[in-house]
Amino acid sequence: MKFGQAVKMAVKSILAKKGRSFLTMLGIIIGIASVMTIVATVSGYNQKMMEAFEAQGTNKITVSLYLNSGESGFEKVYDYCQGLGDDVIGVTPNSQAWSAVVKYGAKNSDTMEWQEQPRVYLGSDQYSKVNSFTVARGRDITKLDVEKYHQVCVLGARAAKTFFDYADPLNENIMIGGVPFTVVGIYAEKDAESSYSMDSVIVLPYTASRFMPNGGGDVSGECAVKVKDSQTINPVMQRIQAYLDGVTQNGDYGYGYAYSEQQWQDESSGMLTMISVVLGGIAGISLLVGGIGIMNIMLVTVTERTREIGIRRAIGAERSSIVTQFLVEAAMICGVGGVIGIIIGYGGTHLAGRLLFDGMSLYPSPEITLGAFAFSVSLGIIFGMYPAIKASGLQPVVALKAE
Amino acid sequence: MLITLKDVYKIYGEGLESEVRALNGVSLEIDYGEFVAIAGQSGSGKSTMMNVLGCLDIPTYGDYFLAGQDVSELDDKQLSHIRNKQIGFIFQGYNLIPSLTAVENVELPLIYQGVSAFDRRDMAMEALERVGLAARAKHHPGEMSGGQQQRVAIARAIAAHPPIIMADEPTGALDSKTGLEVLAFLQQLNKEGSTILLITHDNGIAATARRIVRLSDGKIIEDHEQEVDWL
Numbered sequence: 001m002k003f004g005q006a007v008k009m010a011v012k013s014i015l016a017k018k019g020r021s022f023l024t025m026l027g028i029i030i031g032i033a034s035v036m037t038i039v040a041t042v043s044g045y046n047q048k049m050m051e052a053f054e055a056q057g058t059n060k061i062t063v064s065l066y067l068n069s070g071e072s073g074f075e076k077v078y079d080y081c082q083g084l085g086d087d088v089i090g091v092t093p094n095s096q097a098w099s100a101v102v103k104y105g106a107k108n109s110d111t112m113e114w115q116e117q118p119r120v121y122l123g124s125d126q127y128s129k130v131n132s133f134t135v136a137r138g139r140d141i142t143k144l145d146v147e148k149y150h151q152v153c154v155l156g157a158r159a160a161k162t163f164f165d166y167a168d169p170l171n172e173n174i175m176i177g178g179v180p181f182t183v184v185g186i187y188a189e190k191d192a193e194s195s196y197s198m199d200s201v202i203v204l205p206y207t208a209s210r211f212m213p214n215g216g217g218d219v220s221g222e223c224a225v226k227v228k229d230s231q232t233i234n235p236v237m238q239r240i241q242a243y244l245d246g247v248t249q250n251g252d253y254g255y256g257y258a259y260s261e262q263q264w265q266d267e268s269s270g271m272l273t274m275i276s277v278v279l280g281g282i283a284g285i286s287l288l289v290g291g292i293g294i295m296n297i298m299l300v301t302v303t304e305r306t307r308e309i310g311i312r313r314a315i316g317a318e319r320s321s322i323v324t325q326f327l328v329e330a331a332m333i334c335g336v337g338g339v340i341g342i343i344i345g346y347g348g349t350h351l352a353g354r355l356l357f358d359g360m361s362l363y364p365s366p367e368i369t370l371g372a373f374a375f376s377v378s379l380g381i382i383f384g385m386y387p388a389i390k391a392s393g394l395q396p397v398v399a400l401k402a403e
Numbered sequence: 404m405l406i407t408l409k410d411v412y413k414i415y416g417e418g419l420e421s422e423v424r425a426l427n428g429v430s431l432e433i434d435y436g437e438f439v440a441i442a443g444q445s446g447s448g449k450s451t452m453m454n455v456l457g458c459l460d461i462p463t464y465g466d467y468f469l470a471g472q473d474v475s476e477l478d479d480k481q482l483s484h485i486r487n488k489q490i491g492f493i494f495q496g497y498n499l500i501p502s503l504t505a506v507e508n509v510e511l512p513l514i515y516q517g518v519s520a521f522d523r524r525d526m527a528m529e530a531l532e533r534v535g536l537a538a539r540a541k542h543h544p545g546e547m548s549g550g551q552q553q554r555v556a557i558a559r560a561i562a563a564h565p566p567i568i569m570a571d572e573p574t575g576a577l578d579s580k581t582g583l584e585v586l587a588f589l590q591q592l593n594k595e596g597s598t599i600l601l602i603t604h605d606n607g608i609a610a611t612a613r614r615i616v617r618l619s620d621g622k623i624i625e626d627h628e629q630e631v632d633w634l
Contacts, residue, residue: 311511316516397459
């Protein structure tokens with residue numbers, strides 16, 4: 001018997017008992033819809049978080065050192081980090097000038113809403129590399145800018161928009177901490193969705209700290225290090241921490257720390273996966289119940305159709321044809337239930353994103369969708385197996401006598 | 404020889420007290436093109452005989468050669484193929500599948516032969532035409548009279564042109580006029596070369612066959628050629 005024939009038979013048999021077929025599907029529909037909603041919501045949320053993390057710069061370690069003596073720890077840290085060797089592919093000062101007011105024309109950062117306020121950072125020519133920025137227009141900060149105390153800056157896409165709207169910022173002078181800086185470049189936009197965005201940075205050569213309020217005294221003395229891959233984050237971080245502990249005598253003379261967002265990104269990602277597994281597993285119980293429902297109804301069907309099976313066997317159906325017929329029927333009930341469940345799961349995931357995560361636009365990934373479909377069909381095959389084998393094992397002579 | 408049974412036993416139940424010898428040492432030869440009635444009272448073993456001859460059941464002891472092939476050596480799949488291609492069954496209770504239309508029922512043996520949908524429909528319609536039911540091809544068995552249902556069953560038996568037709572009490576559920584039509588049709592098939600095995604308890608019906616084999620208590624008590632009432 002050809003497979004297409006088995007499919008036709010299954011369609012016929014399912015349509016012949018629509019009400020029963022639908023009730024049987026219901027278990028699968030509910031199970032697939034709930035598992036899918038949970039897994040897709042959690043993994044979708046995780047995905048968005050990862051994207052936000054990645055926008056901050058991947059494989060990045062931030063290092064700070066504060067000394068009780070009041071001496072700046074920055075120089076020590078920056079020198080040390082530049083000598084870290086091959087695992088490190090970029091080092092930059094990464095200090096935020098908290099109190100630097102930015103002005104251009106009538107725009108003044110002091111009077112802006114916090115979401116709009118630019119964040120002024122001091123960096124080297126490697127700032128963009130370490131923080132995963134690319135230059136969209138103009139040029140990046142250069143070594144020469146650093147060495148020669150050039151009063152230049154590069155704007156994040158959002159900062160450029162805030163101060164210049166649709167005007168061209170290149171070669172305009174912008175007042176930062178009361179000192180003019182010429183805009184030489186603009187970074188490409190990174191994360192349009194986040195409200196506290198990396199795109200609102202304004203980056204100056206770090207040697208410009210001398211122009212900052214208080215002679216640079218308000219500048220946080222941080223550095224950032226980019227390592228070559230995620231495996232090297234921890235070893236490098238440990239080395240830096242050991243150095244910092246040495247300098248501060250384990251905290252006696254100040255404090256220093258090295259941290260990576262990767263750390264808690266991994267932690268939170270791991271936790272979300274755990275939540276997804278636990279909740280998905282609980283919802284999965286309903287799938288198990290649905291599967292048992294399929295098995296039950298297929299057993300009833302086989303009993304009801306014993307005579308039909310006898311007739312088919314008598315006129316030449318092989319055992320395998322009977323197995324195929326009932327397996328395809330079970331797989332089809334589950335497959336159709338799975339598709340309906342997936343559609344509901346799409347709605348559920350979207351709704352969960354809107355309600356639970358502040359209007360986040362979540363949809364199940366193609367992998368989850370395909371996985372859910374494959375899972376529901378295999379559920380039919382697994383739970384249809386026993387009834388199908390039972391049907392094929394009927395002796396034709398005995399089955400023909402059934403009423 | 405088309406069919407050779409050598410000392411065949413079919414024993415149900417175990418132990419001397421409870422065992423039932425439905426076939427108790429039967430030997431029989433049937434040649435190509437014969438029309439044989441297997442007659443006997445209820446409980447004589449004739450239905451068991453048909454099951455064994457039709458490869459629906461296997462003997463407990465003894466040999467069954469079908470067209471020279473030792474049937475006991477065949478597995479379930481090969482037996483299915485024999486039932487599918489070599490034998491057309493006509494059952495007493497019609498045994499049509501109620502959810503399928505007449506033509507779909509007739510197509511069944513062709514489906515399991517893997518005949519393409521197009522050829523299948525042609526062959527099934529041809530068989531329905533032969534039994535005079537082409538006009539009712541799309542009707543379900545429940546919408547037909549007993550005689551019509553039995554004609555659909557005959558069409559199903561002949562659709563794949565098997566060399567052997569086995570009919571188990573084919574007239575049992577029919578009125579005498581319709582029954583005679585069915586018997587006449589079997590005689591016609593025999594004239595065209597099919598080997599016909601007709602299982603019946605009714606001597607009048609057995610009289611339509613050229614050879615009669617009578618069973619009693621699982622043994623052959625009579626086996627002879629006879630003059631035939633051509634219908």
